[in-house]
Amino acid sequence: MSEINSAPTMKDVAREAGVALGTVSKVINGIPVGESYRVRVEEAVAKLNYRVNSYAKGLKTNKTFTVAVMVPNLISPFFAKLVNCINKALTARRHRMLLYATDYDPTQEQEYVILAEQQKVDGIICLSYNPDLKVSENLPLVSIDRYFGAHIPCVASDNYGGGRMAAEKLVENGCRSLAFMRIGSRLTNEPNKRKEGFISACEAMDVPYTLKIVDDGTPYSAFEDFLNEHFHEGKLDFDGIFCVTDTLAYQILGSLRKMGVRVPEDVQLIGFDGVRSFGDLDLFCSTIVQPLDEIAETCVNLVLEKGQTSAPSLICLPVHYACGGTTKE
Amino acid sequence: MSEINSAPTMKDVAREAGVALGTVSKVINGIPVGESYRVRVEEAVAKLNYRVNSYAKGLKTNKTFTVAVMVPNLISPFFAKLVNCINKALTARRHRMLLYATDYDPTQEQEYVILAEQQKVDGIICLSYNPDLKVSENLPLVSIDRYFGAHIPCVASDNYGGGRMAAEKLVENGCRSLAFMRIGSRLTNEPNKRKEGFISACEAMDVPYTLKIVDDGTPYSAFEDFLNEHFHEGKLDFDGIFCVTDTLAYQILGSLRKMGVRVPEDVQLIGFDGVRSFGDLDLFCSTIVQPLDEIAETCVNLVLEKGQTSAPSLICLPVHYACGGTTKE
DNA sequence: TTGTATGCGTTATCAT
DNA sequence: ATGATAACGCATACAA
Numbered sequence: 001m002s003e004i005n006s007a008p009t010m011k012d013v014a015r016e017a018g019v020a021l022g023t024v025s026k027v028i029n030g031i032p033v034g035e036s037y038r039v040r041v042e043e044a045v046a047k048l049n050y051r052v053n054s055y056a057k058g059l060k061t062n063k064t065f066t067v068a069v070m071v072p073n074l075i076s077p078f079f080a081k082l083v084n085c086i087n088k089a090l091t092a093r094r095h096r097m098l099l100y101a102t103d104y105d106p107t108q109e110q111e112y113v114i115l116a117e118q119q120k121v122d123g124i125i126c127l128s129y130n131p132d133l134k135v136s137e138n139l140p141l142v143s144i145d146r147y148f149g150a151h152i153p154c155v156a157s158d159n160y161g162g163g164r165m166a167a168e169k170l171v172e173n174g175c176r177s178l179a180f181m182r183i184g185s186r187l188t189n190e191p192n193k194r195k196e197g198f199i200s201a202c203e204a205m206d207v208p209y210t211l212k213i214v215d216d217g218t219p220y221s222a223f224e225d226f227l228n229e230h231f232h233e234g235k236l237d238f239d240g241i242f243c244v245t246d247t248l249a250y251q252i253l254g255s256l257r258k259m260g261v262r263v264p265e266d267v268q269l270i271g272f273d274g275v276r277s278f279g280d281l282d283l284f285c286s287t288i289v290q291p292l293d294e295i296a297e298t299c300v301n302l303v304l305e306k307g308q309t310s311a312p313s314l315i316c317l318p319v320h321y322a323c324g325g326t327t328k329e
Numbered sequence: 330m331s332e333i334n335s336a337p338t339m340k341d342v343a344r345e346a347g348v349a350l351g352t353v354s355k356v357i358n359g360i361p362v363g364e365s366y367r368v369r370v371e372e373a374v375a376k377l378n379y380r381v382n383s384y385a386k387g388l389k390t391n392k393t394f395t396v397a398v399m400v401p402n403l404i405s406p407f408f409a410k411l412v413n414c415i416n417k418a419l420t421a422r423r424h425r426m427l428l429y430a431t432d433y434d435p436t437q438e439q440e441y442v443i444l445a446e447q448q449k450v451d452g453i454i455c456l457s458y459n460p461d462l463k464v465s466e467n468l469p470l471v472s473i474d475r476y477f478g479a480h481i482p483c484v485a486s487d488n489y490g491g492g493r494m495a496a497e498k499l500v501e502n503g504c505r506s507l508a509f510m511r512i513g514s515r516l517t518n519e520p521n522k523r524k525e526g527f528i529s530a531c532e533a534m535d536v537p538y539t540l541k542i543v544d545d546g547t548p549y550s551a552f553e554d555f556l557n558e559h560f561h562e563g564k565l566d567f568d569g570i571f572c573v574t575d576t577l578a579y580q581i582l583g584s585l586r587k588m589g590v591r592v593p594e595d596v597q598l599i600g601f602d603g604v605r606s607f608g609d610l611d612l613f614c615s616t617i618v619q620p621l622d623e624i625a626e627t628c629v630n631l632v633l634e635k636g637q638t639s640a641p642s643l644i645c646l647p648v649h650y651a652c653g654g655t656t657k658e
Numbered sequence: 659t660t661g662t663a664t665g666c667g668t669t670a671t672c673a674t
Numbered sequence: 675a676t677g678a679t680a681a682c683g684c685a686t687a688c689a690a
Contacts, residue, residue, distance in 0.1 A: 006467075007446075007465070007467070009666090009667055009668085010667065010668065011667080019676080019677085020676065020677040020678070021667095021668090021669095021677080021678085021679095022669085022670085022676070022677060022678080022679095023675090023676065023677075025668070025669060025670085026675095026676090028668095029669085032675090033675070033676080034675065034676080037675090037676080049465070051443065051446045051447045051465075052447050052667090052668080053388070053447065053449060053666090053667055053668070054447045054448045054449065055384045055387040055388045055393065055448075055449050055666090055667080055668090056388050056666070056667035056668040056669090056682090057667080057668055057669080058384040058668090058682095059382070059384045059385050059388055059666090059667080059668075059669095059682050059683065059684090060667080060668045060669045060670085060681080060682050061668085061669070061682090062682080064384065066427075073413055073608075074403060074409045074410070074412050074413035074416070075409070075410055075413050075608035075609060076607065076608050077406060077409070077607060077608060080403045080404070080406070080409035080608075081403065081404055083403050083428075084402055084403040084404050084430060087403070087428060087429075087430045088430065091429075091430075096427055096444065096448065097427065097428050097429075098395075098425055098426065098427055098428075099412075099416060099426050099427075099428045100416075100420075100425075100426075101413060101416045101417065101420075114380065115425065117336075117380045118380045118381050118382065118383045119383045119384075119425065120336075120382060120383065120384050136336075136378065136380075138335075138336070246607075247607045247610070250606065250607065250610070251610070275607070277579065277606065277613070278405065278406060278575075278576045278579065278604070279402075279404035279405050279406060279409075280404060281576070281579070281580070284606070338682090338683055338684085339683065339684065340683080340684095348660080348661085349660065349661040349662075350661080350662085350683095350684085350685095351660070351661060351662075351685085351686080352659095352660060352661075354684065354685060354686085355660090355685095357684095358685080361659090362659070362660075363659065363660080366659090366660080381683090381684080382682090382683055382684070384682090384683080384684095385666090385682070385683035385684040385685090386683080386684060386685080387666095387684095388665095388666050388667065388668090388682090388683080388684075389665085389666055389683080389684050389685050389686085390666090390684085390685070391666080
């Protein structure tokens with residue numbers, strides 16, 4: 001009898017089926033063998049409930065069918081949905097996903113990369129806040145939203161175009177004076193281009209604008225102060241606001257309501273991301289929607305095909321506008 | 330020289346340091362060796378940027394320091410936050426997380442279990458909708474919210490207590506007639522006890538109640554119909570509503586507003602879960618909050634300690650009430 | 659204390 | 675077409 005209380009191996013299957021080890025391997029991997037042999041092996045596999053040991057296989061083939069995905073957290077609905085999409089894309093390609101949540105900590109990010117290297121993953125997809133992340137040269141890496149250099153492909157939304165789109169949409173809806181609000185990392189990353197696109201559109205249309213930009217960690221009250229400074233005789237100095245994320249837009253919306261400013265009648269508001277309540281119900285605000293499915297698909301394609309093709313260093317995918325009730329249309 | 334373009338192995342480190350293979354292994358695993366040897370090995374490791382190959386290690390030790398986590402998706406903020414908490418708990422125990430999103434599909438769930446078995450994970454934590462999921466006997470499994478039987482530990486909130494708490498809170502806040510609304514799986518799972526707790530409390534307090542219970546897949550309009558049926562002369566038949574999830578409560582809230590019913594003045598509303606907008610901003614409604622951190626911690630402890638201790642088959646963790654503006658307090 | 663040899667479960671290269 | 679055998683990288687029992 002075979003070992004009790006231990007998973008069966010190919011050897012057990014071979015013995016059970018009365019064939020050689022190599023034959024079992026061939027059947028498992030779909031390599032043609034004699035019909036009668038194939039049947040006997042398949043029966044033995046079913047009888048013993050045999051499962052291939054991925055660790056032994058990975059050791060031999062140097063291919064693990066596993067990709068590491070690194071994001072700050074899953075609390076933020078944007079990250080959560082992104083990971084969900086990546087998971088779907090990986091599953092479709094028959095790959096497993098190893099998930100690391102970094103909590104924005106560069107030290108943890110670096111540690112996770114080392115873990116991924118040990119785990120011999122086939123590649124890493126990351127949304128990193130570590131400006132000088134070190135990754136082994138021969139491990140395929142794809143970055144989301146952060147440009148590391150020409151050697152590492154970066155996938156992002158068309159943030160610049162989205163910024164332009166927001167400004168244009170507000171003006172199209174009748175706004176005469178705009179404001180841009182942003183809280184975020186001071187690191188140069190792709191989302192920072194939202195501001196540049198916004199400004200460029202404002203200047204092209206010759207529309208006046210005000211900026212309120214603060215670093216991560218600044219208390220939200222800074223924005224309430226800003227709103228109050230621009231609030232005179234029951235009116236705001238601007239009638240259109242573009243917020244760098246839906247999160248901020250949602251908070252601003254709360255402040256405006258408290259101030260008695262009507263949205264979208266008195267001021268119109270556009271956010272960025274396209275986040276929905278409970279994942280798939282309504283939008284929190286009018287917004288520029290990021291194409292998460294396409295971003296995920298692109299990342300997975302790049303990370304799995306790296307080396308086989310020379311990838312572009314930056315891919316920007318098209319965004320679109322969606323009315324979520326905080327604009328006139 | 331060692332092989333170019335290929336990750337260094339222990340053998341390379343041994344050669345570089347001028348020591349034997351076994352010595353390198355000992356240094357790597359913290360087993361005491363002569364001081365001078367240790368230093369030389371550490372230098373070689375640093376120089377070659379050596380990383381232990383987890384696949385070779387796992388093959389040898391039969392321990393992979395990896396746990397598979399299986400949930401329906403990450404779109405739902407409840408699942409996303411749960412996975413986030415489990416990830417933190419696993420990281421604290423120096424384990425990796427393999428993530429599977431099943432999309433509620435029993436077939437996929439079964440396939441993922443097979444994948445996990447192949448991957449030789451140290452255990453599986455799952456929130457499953459497959460009533461007859463088959464898992465290899467010797468693979469530790471912990472279930473969330475679904476009781477599979479005495480041999481598989483199940484971790485859940487105190488759903489029954491939460492249901493009672495909701496009814497009691499509504500009555501405490503002045504409600505005289507209650508309604509319970511639920512959409513969900515017909516499978517017997519722990520969350521279904523919310524209804525039982527609710528009813529038990531209503532009967533203990535001698536408060537009349539109405540139930541509206543539909544299966545997953547029923548269009549939401551069924552609830553609007555229900556509300557309209559109980560809407561006479563601008564008033565609802567009940568002044569307190571308990572919804573089985575925050576998601577449903579949020580939708581009901583929208584319907585009530587459309588009907589011109591004021592919340593919480595005319596009717597008070599309590600949901601379940603404790604979901605917050607954008608993960609950590611405000612509650613969508615007054616709610617019974619599930620202790621996700623504790624649930625995650627408990628699952629991880631159970632799955633990693635399985636076999637060492639005889640685990641209880643059902644663990645219910647305490648919930649608490651939080652006012653989110655849809656109740657008077 | 660350090661070095662050597664064997665085997666984990668698989669794949670792949672050989673003879674047969 | 676099938677069966678025996680040598681690696682893959684590491685841990686460990688055993689010998690030095």
